[in-house]
Amino acid sequence: MMEITWLNQMVSEPYYLFHFLAFFSYIPVRCSAAQVLSPQFSSHLLHREIQAVITFSLLTVVKMVKEETWEAFIADTLFYAKIFLFGIAMIMDYHLAFWYMLVFSVMYIFTQQPPYQSLGTSNHLTPLQLETLLSDGNTSRFWLVEFRALSSSTCVNTSRFFPELSITYSNKNLSFGIVDLGLFPNAAEKFGISLGSSDKLPTFILFESGVEITRFPELDFVAKAFNPPISKKLLCRHFELDRHLLDYINGK
Structure with a gap:
């Protein structure tokens, strides 16, 4: 079933399809070049290709262990x-x-890695719907809301965290919502989010009875090389x- 899902994405998503075609194109190019290259150069090229495959395989294994989401793993693997x-x-x-540099540049401009598709138990909200829910006393006491823009690679790479957290932690007192600032950029200023700063997205805000009580990253957050990456564990703790x-x- 998983293989069928990946095949469907490979065909239907331009991001994956164009990458596959670009990488596959090396095979006919290599076969054609083998007929005109000297034996010495062909041997040298084959040696470099083997080195590249081994190094790439090692990096892939390391990334598979370190990355917490498939989206981040795929993005890093394709980059390498x-x-x-x-x-x-x-x-x-x-x-x-x-x-190849030209092809990769065109793919970067015209294609985008698709985010994780499932919503879990979270809800896609417009800014108006969110304001209505926060002001309505009959809804959940707590609302944890993710503000994202899927033009950001960070938001795509972490798009799996929030739905999976919602499945585990949503209840009658705590609900999860998602606001796409790519669709509603004017809402960013209202919630104190800077769209011009990539380290501010995604932003997660916890509301209690309609009032913000905490957020991540904080308003005075400064991106540094040693700051921990966003993870489910970090969000749970924060x-x-x-x-x-x-x-x-316990309150039941």
Whole structure:
């Protein structure tokens, strides 16, 4: 079932389809080049290709262990694959390398990695719907809201966290919502989010009875090299989701 899902995405998503075609194109190019290259150069090129494959495989294994989401793993893997393909193409012929650079640039401009599709138990909200829910005393006491813009690679890479957290922690007292600032950019200023700063997205805000009580990242947050990446564990700790769940269970 998983294989069928990936095949469907490969065909239907331009991001995956164009990457597959770009990488696959190296095979006929390599076969054609083998007929005109000298035996010495072909042996040298084959040696470099083997080195590239081994190094790429090691990096892929490391990323598979370190990355928490498939979206981030795929993005990093494709990035490394493009670097190695460009390097091998440069050894073969610099014209081919620049052709690949042009192809990758066009894909970057016109295609976008699709985010995680499932919503879990979270709700897609417009800013007006969110304001209505926050002001309505009959809804959940707590609302944890993710403000995202899917033009941001960080938002795509972390798009799996929020739905999975909602499945575990949503209850009658705590609800989860998602606001797409790519569709509603004017709402960013109202909630104190800077769209011009990539380190501010995604932003997660916890509301209690319609009033913001905490957010991540904080308003005075400064992006640094040693800041921990967004993870489910970090969000659980910051918003004390385990405590909220225990309070709900004990209060039944």
